Amino acid sequence: MEYVPILRGKAGEFIALSHIGAQVQARIRPLLEVHPDRRLADVVQTFARHAGDHLPAQLTVTVDCGQLWQQGAVGTGYRGHAMRWLSEHFEQWLQTLIPAFRTTDPVGSLDEIRRAQRAHGAGGCLRIDLHHLPGSPGDLTEDVRAVLAAVALTPQDTDLLLDAGYLPGPDAVTALVPRALAVLGWARAHPWRHIALAAGAFPPSLRRVRPYVLTALRRHELDLWEHVARGAAGPPPDFGDHGVTHPDPPEPAEVRAAPANLRYTGGRHWHVVRAVDATGLEALRLCRQLTRAGVWDHPPRRLLGRRGDPPPCPRPRDRPRQPRPAPCLGDLPPPGRGRRSHRRTGPPVGGA
Secondary structure: OOEEEEEEOOHHHHHHHOOOOHHHHOOEOOEEEOOOOOOHHHHHHHHHHHHHHHOOOOOOEEEEOOOOHHHOOOOOOOOOOHHHHHHHHHHHOOOOEEEEEOOOOOHHHHHHHHHHHHHHOOOEEEEEEOOOOOOOHHHHHHHHHHHHHHOOOOHHHEEEEEEEEEOOOHHHHHHHHHHHHHHHHHHOOOOOOEEEEEEEOOOOOOOOOOOOOOEEEEOHHHHHHHHHHHHOOOOOOEEEEOOOOOOOOOOHHHOOOOOOEEEEEEOOEEEEEEOOOOOHHHHHHHHHHHHOOOOOOOHHHHOOOHHHOOOOEOOOOOOOEOOOOOOOOOOOOOOOOOOOOOOOOOOOOOOO
């Protein structure tokens, strides 16, 4: 089983990925989302610069630009919209990406997906929203066949990501289990390269968390995965989550400096502590509070995280955060197949 963290393509996430070792790299498939910002060129160029500066040499990432298509061509040197722009940038820097796509993407976006997957030779990733499904399994099959033909891929070359989105509580988990099992059963009839089930339970805001009080937040995405894994016929799907962020990104106008906060995994919970402002001293105070708490149960090793998780890395505005590991109810078995080798064999040859 592998872990599929769905991360926002920001500096903190890239820095955290830069700390992971080879053993962890072999068991994760990060998906990085590029979200709209005030200026399209800025957000795409910044994403590309972080990738060039921080991605480990042998780590292939999936990139999702689905929300950027409607904003038009990027400009500034490379051609096309966001996916084609990033594809050409990654290729120049000898980095490999896997483009993510959906059955609902417009024709022009799918054309760029096809160009990107052919340029990089690493296949693609089909995201299916469990909250927006066609009327019947037959309709889903037809939609999937059509989109695979549009991007010139087969199931054998494609990672299937079943995304359950936001899970606010146990009732949402209970309601979604039958649907997730049904779609997983449908997916078993096709030879997908990988199948993963992802969801996110992190709230949209930490306003309800009392300042300087270490608060446990239930990881409902883990509950959903366990229910589906127990009820599925055959091996469980890979585990995915949205890390320590809410699955739905804020609108660009709502992005603003937030109080310093720490978000840490401890079994079935996120352990969260926040301050009242965004200063560096407040971040240090939170680090001291967290490392002295009972949930920080292996102080010497915990700096490397649980089971090889990357160390906490300061994010912009003094908000340390890191990607989360797969549910570790025991040691995960090694992947069933070796890592694919790609053309990326040397240092970058150009600038971002």
